[in-house]
Amino acid sequence: MKLKKALALILAMLMIFSFAACGSKPADNPASDEPMSKVEQIKAAGKLVVGTSADYPPYEFHTDANGEDKIVGVDISIAQDIADELGVELELVDMSFDGLLISLQKGDFDMVLAALSPTEERKKSVDFSDVFFINKQIVVIKKADADKIKTTADVAELKGGCQSGTIQFDIAKMHNKEENIIQLAKFNELLMELKTGKIDCLYTNFLTGTAYVSGNDDLMVQDIGIEWEDLGFAAAIEKGNEDLVEVVNKVAAKYQTEGTIEKYIEDAVALSGGADAL
Numbered sequence: 001m002k003l004k005k006a007l008a009l010i011l012a013m014l015m016i017f018s019f020a021a022c023g024s025k026p027a028d029n030p031a032s033d034e035p036m037s038k039v040e041q042i043k044a045a046g047k048l049v050v051g052t053s054a055d056y057p058p059y060e061f062h063t064d065a066n067g068e069d070k071i072v073g074v075d076i077s078i079a080q081d082i083a084d085e086l087g088v089e090l091e092l093v094d095m096s097f098d099g100l101l102i103s104l105q106k107g108d109f110d111m112v113l114a115a116l117s118p119t120e121e122r123k124k125s126v127d128f129s130d131v132f133f134i135n136k137q138i139v140v141i142k143k144a145d146a147d148k149i150k151t152t153a154d155v156a157e158l159k160g161g162c163q164s165g166t167i168q169f170d171i172a173k174m175h176n177k178e179e180n181i182i183q184l185a186k187f188n189e190l191l192m193e194l195k196t197g198k199i200d201c202l203y204t205n206f207l208t209g210t211a212y213v214s215g216n217d218d219l220m221v222q223d224i225g226i227e228w229e230d231l232g233f234a235a236a237i238e239k240g241n242e243d244l245v246e247v248v249n250k251v252a253a254k255y256q257t258e259g260t261i262e263k264y265i266e267d268a269v270a271l272s273g274g275a276d277a278l
Contacts, residue, residue: 038241039086042110048083048090049109052076053097055187056163057211058268059115059233072271074207075113075233077264078132081251082111082235096185098165101126104238111244112236115208117167119231127239129248131232133261135205136223137171140194140213143220149201152224158200161190168203171228187212194219205230207265211272 042048052075054060060073071092083090093109100112104126118128139160141149149155152175160176162168164183172181182199184190191212193199202209206221213219235248255261 038110038238038244039247042086042088042244045088047088048079048086048111049093050079050082050090051093051095051100051103051109051112052079052114053100054092054094056097056115056208057272058207058265060113061211061268061272063271073268074133074261074264075115077268078235078251078261079113081260082248085247085251097163098185100165101236104236107238110237111248115205115233116236117231118234118236119167122236125239126236127241127245129235129237129245130252131234132252132255133265134230134232135207136230137168137203137226137228138206138209138221138223139201139203139226140191140209140219141201141222142194143218145200146220146222149222150224152226155201155224159198160201160203161193161199162203163187163190167228167231171226172203175226191216191219207269211269214269214272 036044052060052071054062054071054073056073058073059075060071063070063072065072071094076092079092080090093103095103097114100114100116101122103109104112112126116122116128118131122128139149139155149158155175156177157180158176159180159182160172161182161184162172164185169181169183182190182193184193187204187208190199190202194202195216195218201222204212206223209221213221234252237244237248
């Protein structure tokens with residue numbers, strides 16, 4: 001009898017444990033949790049990781065701050081505003097421009113801020129925030145060529161340069177023979193090509209061109225009448241992260257009414273000093 005009672009007690013306990021296991025999942029089981037959104041992931045990590053290419057003043061560039069190398073610029077100020085909106089620290093990853101979107105898709109950072117235009121081709125692989133600012137397309141030339149290079153027709157037989165992976169390559173192809181276009185990853189390398197006469201003009205936007213020539217007495221910005229619907233620049237974000245896009249758009253909306261971007265541009269151009277970026 002005692003044996004039967006013991007067996008019955010054991011069976012009853014097993015049934016209780018079985019029902020308990022079927023009725024719930026352990027709280028610490030990751031499978032029981034819903035996947036975190038991108039914003040939740042960023043807040044959990046305590047930092048916003050932003051990819052950039054810090055060789056393109058006044059958008060992003062290196063400067064010496066009391067003996068310490070620091071990345072600054074318009075995009076970096078925007079990145080800090082976004083990090084502040086999220087309540088997290090800002091971490092920057094500096095790399096070549098032409099690898100930024102590939103690294104974004106690999107998950108190396110949360111977004112890209114690098115004077116990036118939201119083209120239809122790029123939208124196939126990443127999402128974009130609202131536009132922060134719209135710029136104008138120009139060429140940087142030697143001052144000695146000011147009378148020789150005045151219009152788009154003047155560059156047709158010349159050698160042009162542009163940064164790899166940028167919209168300026170498409171612009172250059174509109175006005176130069178493709179075999180006469182030199183693409184390089186770093187903007188300062190292209191400036192040296194211009195200075196040494198290996199190219200005759202360098203395609204870029206007005207703000208970047210202005211920042212670089214401000215410290216180079218032999219160079220100038222020339223508006224040759226490039227017809228281009230400037231798409232402005234925006235933040236690139238990995239597809240499917242609409243919550244992060246919303247946060248960035250909230251920051252961008254403030255800029256439209258507060259004139260913040262213009263102040264960031266003014267400060268960055270003054271800080272870049274042109275020649276210091278070379």
